[in-house]
Amino acid sequence: MEGGWPLEGGVLLCLIVSLLLPGRGEAFTINCSGFDQYGVDPAAFQAVFDRKAFRPVINNSIPTHVNISFTLSAILEVNAQLQLLTSFLWMNLMWDNPLISWNPEECISLKRLTVSAENLWIPDIFILESMDVDRAPPGLTAFVNSEGRMKYDRPVRVTSICNLDIFYFPFDQQNCTLTFSSFLYTVDSMLLGMDKEVWEITDTSRNLIQTQGEWELLGINKATPKMLVGSNLYDQITFYVAIRRRPRLYVINLLVPSGFLVVIDALSFYLPAESETRAPFKMTLLLGYNVFLLMMNDLLPASGTPLISVYFALCLSLMVVSLLETIFITYLLHLATTQPPPMPRWLHSLLLYWASPRTCCPTVPQKGNKGLGPTTTHLPGVKEPVELVGKVAGPREAELTGSPESRAQEEQEAQRQPLVDLWMQFSHMMDTLLFRLYLLFMATSVVTVIILWNT
Structure with missing residues (x-):
């Protein structure tokens, strides 16, 4: 019939109306005739x-x-x-x-x-x-x-x-x-x-x-x-x-080895400054720490900047600073033993102050040591050179010691020795001072990182 509802539309309409009408659900009450001992x-x-x-x-x-x-x-x-x-x-x-x-x-x-x-x-x-x-x-x-x-x-x-x-x-x-x-x-x-x-x-x-x-x-x-x-x-x-x-896996595999390497680097300061093994030892530690970071890179997060990365960068920086300090002290010792320059008065006074803080009376410079200031005999802990303790050689002894050139060289060496001792003393004091600053900075940094982790 033209203009009427198609058959499919009428069926759909009846279905929708049946769903909307209240009370239609009562027709779906389960009939118990389908229940028996064999199932449903x-x-x-x-x-x-x-x-x-x-x-x-x-x-x-x-x-x-x-x-x-x-x-x-x-x-x-x-x-x-x-x-x-x-x-x-x-x-x-x-x-x-x-x-x-x-x-x-x-x-x-x-x-x-x-x-x-x-x-x-x-x-x-x-x-x-x-x-x-x-x-x-x-x-x-x-x-x-x-x-x-x-x-x-x-x-x-x-x-x-x-x-x-x-x-x-x-x-x-x-x-x-x-x-x-x-x-x-x-x-x-x-x-x-x-x-x-x-x-x-x-x-x-x-x-x-x-x-x-x-x-x-x-x-x-x-x-x-x-x-x-x-x-x-x-x-x-x-x-x-x-x-x-x-965190146990990361503490054992990351934090503990890194801490051990930093502690060993700090203990390496107790090697004699004059020894030629301190700098190679620190370079070996630095190389080993870089290899350790490369091996443990897979355990670190691939995105972001976690605090542990800052901690590793801090440890690496400490080891680099430690190596630079060793290079600086080695340079001072080499300078002191080869061609020591005249020590400025302010530096000598500072050295004298750190060596003996209770010293209040200035010392009188001696002849032949005008540019040097107080001699090393007035500096605590510095022994008097053997060349200055002995008596002046007589004519007979001069003939036995050699030519005038050799005697002049010995006198020049005897005059240079106090300056060498002063620069050696200064190098050791700088080594001690930088080591203490290194320990202070390391302790402060580690404590700061631990506090941040605990918060």
């Missing part, structure tokens, strides 16, 4: 199975209440570079299906049975932070009781976005979120709730968690925000999962 006849639930594409309600103005809980059974991976958390969950959904009910006394005392999830309406609950396709295994079933209470459990491998803060690595704690919401249903059609308390979820997850590796579960909290998309308002439940890294 699928035909008893066929009317319910035929409506699996629609939300099971008697009145569409009443929203479906879905209770959500989960069990965190494994923390598989935390990718700091991609800011991803990979975990394994057992998701639990519970809701009421008013179209399913039977009398257990009339149905061989059967109060609960399992139904294939493919034949039922399942709430479209998903995790907003998920960045992977849901890979739940097929063939899952749901539990249903005589009052129409549905319970659906399924395992989920979740790869979710997590804002990771690795500054305190390896003593860091992360707080990741798992937000459960619906794709299609607004608050007018679906409301979310909790079947368990948060502390029950936390305790169950701690008892059942399978991975005892790098991460441990600290606790789980929740919030119930609403998400507004355009003019549509969706219900949500957000779980805050707090996890902490177990």
Whole structure:
């Protein structure tokens, strides 16, 4: 008939009207004739199975209440570079299906049975932070009781976005979120709730968690925000999962070896400054520390700047400064033994002050030592050269000692020896001073890093 409804349109209209009319769900009451000792006849639930594409309600103005809980059974991976958390969950959904009910006394005392999830309406609950396709295994079933209470459990491998803060690595704690919401249903059609308390979820997850590796579960909290998309308002439940890294692996493999190398570098200051082995020893330590950093690079986060990287850079800088100090002292000693320049008065006074802080009376310079200031005989801890202690050689002794050139060379050496001793004393005092400054800076830096880690 022209201008009328086509046959398919009329059937669809009748189906929609039948779904909207209140009281129509009473036609789907389960008939106990399909229950016997051998099982349940699928035909008893066929009317319910035929409506699996629609939300099971008697009145569409009443929203479906879905209770959500989960069990965190494994923390598989935390990718700091991609800011991803990979975990394994057992998701639990519970809701009421008013179209399913039977009398257990009339149905061989059967109060609960399992139904294939493919034949039922399942709430479209998903995790907003998920960045992977849901890979739940097929063939899952749901539990249903005589009052129409549905319970659906399924395992989920979740790869979710997590804002990771690795500054305190390896003593860091992360707080990741798992937000459960619906794709299609607004608050007018679906409301979310909790079947368990948060502390029950936390305790169950701690008892059942399978991975005892790098991460441990600290606790789980929740919030119930609403998400507004355009003019549509969706219900949500957000779980805050707090996890902490177990630092033992990194302390043993990173911090302890690095600390040992720095301590050995500090102890190398006790090698004699005149020894030619101090500088090569420090260079060997510096090379070994660089090799250690290259080998341990895979254990460090690939993104960001954690505090441990600052600690390693600080240790490397200390070792470089230690080597530079050794080079400086070696240069001073070489200068003192080859061509010592005249020591300025202010430097000699400073040396005299550090050697004997209680000295208050200035010394009188002697002849032949005009540019030198007080002689080394007035400096504590400096022995008088042997050449100045002996008597002046007589004519007979001069003939025995050699030519006038050799005597002049010996006199020149005798006059130069006090200056050499002064520069040697100055070099040793600078070595001690720089070593103490090195220890002070190292202790201050290490304590600062430890305090930052503890906060």
